[in-house]
Amino acid sequence: xxxxxxxxxxxxxxxRYKDALSLIETAEGEAVFxxxxxxxxxxxxxxxxxxxxxxxxxxxxxxxxxxxxxDEEYIPAIIDLAYFHLNVLDxxxxxxxxxxRAINLCRxxxxxxxxxxxxxxxxxxxxxxxxxxxxxAAGHTLDQEKIEALKExxxxx
Amino acid sequence: MxxxxxxxxxxxxxxxxxxxxMPLVVFAILFLIGMGHALISKQHAVVGxxxxxxxxxxxxxxxxxxxxxxxxxAGTETFSLSGGGGETLSFTASAxxxxxxxxxxxxxxxxxxxxxxxNVTNACVPDCRPFDSFARMLSPEMITGIIFSGNxxxxxxxxxxxxxxxxxxxxxxxxxxGAEAVSPLVAGVAPAAGGGGGGRPPGRPPQGAAGAADDxxxxxxxxxxxxxxxxxxxxxxxxxxxxxxxxxxxPREPEKPARDLISGSLKRSPSYHSELEGYTQRELEQMARxxxxxxxxxxxxxxxxxxxxxxxxx
Numbered sequence: 001x002x003x004x005x006x007x008x009x010x011x012x013x014x015x016r017y018k019d020a021l022s023l024i025e026t027a028e029g030e031a032v033f034x035x036x037x038x039x040x041x042x043x044x045x046x047x048x049x050x051x052x053x054x055x056x057x058x059x060x061x062x063x064x065x066x067x068x069x070x071d072e073e074y075i076p077a078i079i080d081l082a083y084f085h086l087n088v089l090d091x092x093x094x095x096x097x098x099x100x101r102a103i104n105l106c107r108x109x110x111x112x113x114x115x116x117x118x119x120x121x122x123x124x125x126x127x128x129x130x131x132x133x134x135x136x137a138a139g140h141t142l143d144q145e146k147i148e149a150l151k152e153x154x155x156x157x
Numbered sequence: 158m159x160x161x162x163x164x165x166x167x168x169x170x171x172x173x174x175x176x177x178x179m180p181l182v183v184f185a186i187l188f189l190i191g192m193g194h195a196l197i198s199k200q201h202a203v204v205g206x207x208x209x210x211x212x213x214x215x216x217x218x219x220x221x222x223x224x225x226x227x228x229x230x231a232g233t234e235t236f237s238l239s240g241g242g243g244e245t246l247s248f249t250a251s252a253x254x255x256x257x258x259x260x261x262x263x264x265x266x267x268x269x270x271x272x273x274x275x276n277v278t279n280a281c282v283p284d285c286r287p288f289d290s291f292a293r294m295l296s297p298e299m300i301t302g303i304i305f306s307g308n309x310x311x312x313x314x315x316x317x318x319x320x321x322x323x324x325x326x327x328x329x330x331x332x333x334x335g336a337e338a339v340s341p342l343v344a345g346v347a348p349a350a351g352g353g354g355g356g357r358p359p360g361r362p363p364q365g366a367a368g369a370a371d372d373x374x375x376x377x378x379x380x381x382x383x384x385x386x387x388x389x390x391x392x393x394x395x396x397x398x399x400x401x402x403x404x405x406x407x408p409r410e411p412e413k414p415a416r417d418l419i420s421g422s423l424k425r426s427p428s429y430h431s432e433l434e435g436y437t438q439r440e441l442e443q444m445a446r447x448x449x450x451x452x453x454x455x456x457x458x459x460x461x462x463x464x465x466x467x468x469x470x471x
Contacts (some may be wrong), residue, residue, distance in 0.1 A: 050421035057425040087464035
């Protein structure tokens with residue numbers, strides 16, 4: 001599974017989307033269970049491949065929905081589906097609902113992770129370290145550069 | 158004058174010579190016909206580009222390539238149209254001959270032409286008062302003003318027109334930033350050298366009204382309107398890019414047309430508009446700042462480009 005994912009990612013990074021798709025489809029034919037991440041990569045390859053004749057446009061969405069049917073809380077699938085609605089189908093309404101769902105799921109996970117790390121710091125280092133970390137928790141969780149760039153983009157548009 | 162009879166061996170037989178020369182004559186005629194057809198296609202592309210630009214300017218909606226093709230060439234050519242724009246409308250029309258023996262036997266290149274015009278409406282509707290200008294011209298104040306301005310600085314075409322039209326103290330509406338003003342009188346007598354065809358919209362001051370560029374690089378000219386003052390839109394590239402807007406974004410390729418930035422699958426999205434595929438990302442951004450359906454389509458195309466960028470960065 002991990003080897004298959006690694007192979008898919010390598011092909012994807014080399015922009016060999018068609019080869020990655022072939023690999024995924026072979027795996028789909030052989031395996032009984034497909035991990036949602038494979039389906040997410042499949043949808044990405046489907047969107048970027050230039051060989052658009054062998055697939056339907058609807059396969060992109062279907063692949064993401066299939067991933068969510070397997071695991072409805074699989075965040076990459078929710079986010080990709082949301083971006084697909086926002087950028088490809090130009091449906092910001094549907095995208096917003098999905099993004100909200102993803103944020104809620106991420107919030108739970110990131111809160112858990114931050115709490116865990118703060119407890120580690122308190123145990124290993126000092127209470128001050130842990131408190132400092134919690135004070136800057138927002139800075140750790142978001143890519144501030146991207147947020148600032150987006151702010152400027154929205155302001156100038 | 159002495160008549161000299163030629164020997165039989167030196168005499169020609171005109172019929173035979175004509176027959177021998179016939180292939181050359183036929184070839185020359187066919188060549189001329191072919192050139193004529195090429196010129197017709199070029200002219201159709203020029204007219205199609207003009208039609209599209211003015212259609213968009215006046216009706217504020219994208220023209221239909223099929224309708225434009227039927228109008229300019231009655232369906233004898235495959236006609237395609239791409240373009241749009243914000244402050245400057247720019248349309249590229251391509252006409253590929255598809256009727257006739259040569260067009261059927263060989264794959265001919267399309268004749269391309271680009272036409273640009275400032276995106277302004279000169280119509281006075283609904284406040285048209287066509288005789289106001291006559292009343293102003295014939296008013297005693299105006300005549301006195303003309304006489305005095307003539308006495309003080311001599312009669313110049315520019316000054317006179319400016320005084321009569323009352324536009325002397327106002328900034329010209331249609332002048333692109335950085336362009337120099339040209340008097341209609343000067344522009345009217347400017348030599349029409351260079352590419353054939355082209356032209357400015359009727360009744361329009363010359364500023365900013367650009368002709369076509371030879372964007373196919375064939376060297377057979379566009380429909381430019383060379384004029385003595387420098388134009389801000391004149392550049393070696395076929396289509397002048399709108400003012401670049403620096404934005405803190407991920408690296409991108411602003412000079413590539415949208416069709417190269419959007420992957421094959423995403424081209425089947427309902428957000429993909431083939432009439433805008435020739436525009437660069439920068440031009441689409443400029444276009445997207447406007448209003449109306451064209452701006453909406455530009456925004457959709459930009460979203461597709463961004464989606465591709467986002468996925469490629471995974």
